[in-house]
Amino acid sequence: MIELVISIVASSIVGIAIGLLGAGGSILVMPVLVYVLGISPLIATTYSLGIVGISSAIAAIRNAREQQTNWKVLFTFAIPAIISIMIMRAYIMPALPKVLELGMIHISIESLSMIILSLLMLISAQRMMSSKELQSHDIQEISLMALMFTGLMIGVLTGFTGIGGGFLIVPAMILIGHMNVKEAAFTSMILIAMNALPGFFVDILNGKNLEWGLFTLLTIASVFGGYAGIMLSKRIRQDLLRISFGIIIALLALFILIKELT
Secondary structure (H helix, E strand, O other), X not given: OHHXXXXXXXXXXXXXXXXXXXXXXXXXXXXXXXXXXXXXXXHHHHHHHHHHHHHHHHHHHHHOOOOOOOHHHHHHHHHHHHHHHHHHHHHHHHHOOOEEEEOOXXXXXXXXXXXXXXXXXXXXXXXHHXXXXXXXXXXXXXXXHHXXXXXXXXXXXXXXXXXXXXXXXXXXXXXXXXXXXXXXHHHHHHHHHHHHHHHHHHHHHOOOOOOHHHHHHHHHHHHHHHHHHHHHOOOOOHHHHHHHHHHHHHHHHHHXXXXXXX
């Protein structure tokens, strides 16, 4: 029972992070699913994609009247991301061996996915705790090729780890798409949904079995968290919020690394 309560609270925090920052929430889902609920990492990625995708979509719809985005930039980024994540979930992930042999090292694909996730979490934590605000460069032309390549790479990471990739999407939209922070956060919500939901539906069509009662409960908690996050974003200093989330994410990442490497 306590595990379920912790998971519901964590899912609410995921939604709050998405609503507040447009990023950072999705990488909290996987550790809870794996280490609190004891779900296999490969199955947990399906839960994560669904929970984060639905929460981001609803948060984006809720926020749509107050924000705007550059749709050309969004779709230039989204199309290669969606293609790569669907290929990852439909073909590459099912074909990977359960255990990888790297010379003298033998590591399960599940452990590898959690280690990669923890390293991405550390990158996210560093970016969130940085005292310097991201700023777009004053460049006349937006590099569509750079957007497409970044979308492709984030799609691959999303497909493998089950994260939404918002902590990478937000800086990409600022630095490559030349958006301000609020536009980038809103665009990130849309892109997370566009990335995560196709991968989730591919998994379901491929026969991944979920506990739908649990999935629904965690998704509802995340959705309500997203509503709370949008409301709080108008009242809370986002620099303090980013630092707090960064510390939490860094501690979780270190926990995962220690658990998987010992």
